[in-house]
């Protein structure tokens with residue numbers, strides 16, 4: 001019994017130790033597996049964290065790139081949609097070729113005079129067809145050769161054609177854009193010229209040295225011109241320089257620029273006419289152009305459009321009118337534009353169509369909604385060259401004389417300011433520079 005019992009105990013001890021051993025084995029194996037799982041989990045987790053960190057880093061990088069871009073974009077002209085692109089720009093480049101030719105022959109004092117200017121269309125794109133008299137004091141052939149060379153280097157697919165010996169044509173893409181009437185003349189002394197307004201000085205200092213002639217009170221005012229400077233709101237100094245010109249300019253201020261509010265305050269102090277420069281969706285957004293903060297997009301629902309518009313308007317206190325910043329896509333959309341025109345009407349504001357697309361529905365909607373409406377005729381500074389801008393100002397004068405009124409739009413470029421400062425000394429005094437509201441009153445009194 002005792003042996004049996006011993007055996008039994010022995011076996012049972014053996015069994016117990018076997019069980020304990022196995023339990024221990026299981027325990028340690030479990031521990032090892034758990035540790036292993038933990039280690040694997042840690043590896044997975046840290047790799048996940050690393051991926052996340054990398055993602056965040058990329059995001060920060062992307063954000064900083066966006067921020068950098070938007071920092072760059074706070075410089076207004078980088079924001080600006082390439083307006084007057086395509087054919088209109090080619091016509092401006094031909095103007096530049098003409099100016100450059102005169103510049104190269106500067107000692108001969110060649111003078112340009114706009115005889116006529118009419119809006120024509122090339123595949124739906126409006127451009128200004130110009131008839132220009134060239135008072136020539138050099139041989140026809142030397143002027144012809146230089147102009148031909150400059151046209152070739154500046155304007156793709158352009159030609160200079162002699163129609164009759166003193167009537168030359170500039171032809172771009174098969175379309176005549178300029179008629180030049182060549183008149184032989186003796187050497188001119190620009191400071192003695194009585195017609196300084198029509199002189200594009202070949203030397204800027206000549207222009208600035210001209211004596212400013214006071215306009216007699218009896219001089220009849222034949223034309224009215226409004227000058228709007230778009231994309232305002234970044235530089236207070238620039239605004240101050242504009243305020244000091246001896247003719248009024250209208251500020252069109254972007255809603256969320258760095259100094260929007262301060263530029264608005266300055267305008268009110270100087271009694272400068274203020275407009276909201278309303279950012280609208282351009283074609284090719286966002287790759288080609290970005291209208292910046294506060295922009296209206298065609299995909300937005302009516303409530304959203306209204307909210308954004310009212311917030312934008314609040315940013316520019318004292319605005320009496322609106323014009324579009326970019327908007328080649330938005331201004332073609334009748335439904336979205338109708339909603340904005342309804343809001344404009346309710347608030348007694350006017351709308352100036354910057355015409356960034358020939359397909360703008362602004363004119364039709366203004367008529368339907370009875371909103372005071374005007375269109376710009378001239379962009380002053382598609383080419384940021386002082387002489388080219390002066391030439392555009394001269395075109396604007398010609399349109400104002402021909403049609404009775406004109407609107408020119410410029411941007412806060414250094415060259416634009418310089419051109420305006422020079423122009424104030426040489427401009428045609430029979431043209432009155434006025435605020436946009438005055439133009440609208442004149443327009444209404446005519447009809």
Ligand SMILES: [Zn+2]
Nearest residue numbers: 230231325326
């Ligand atoms: Zn703009």
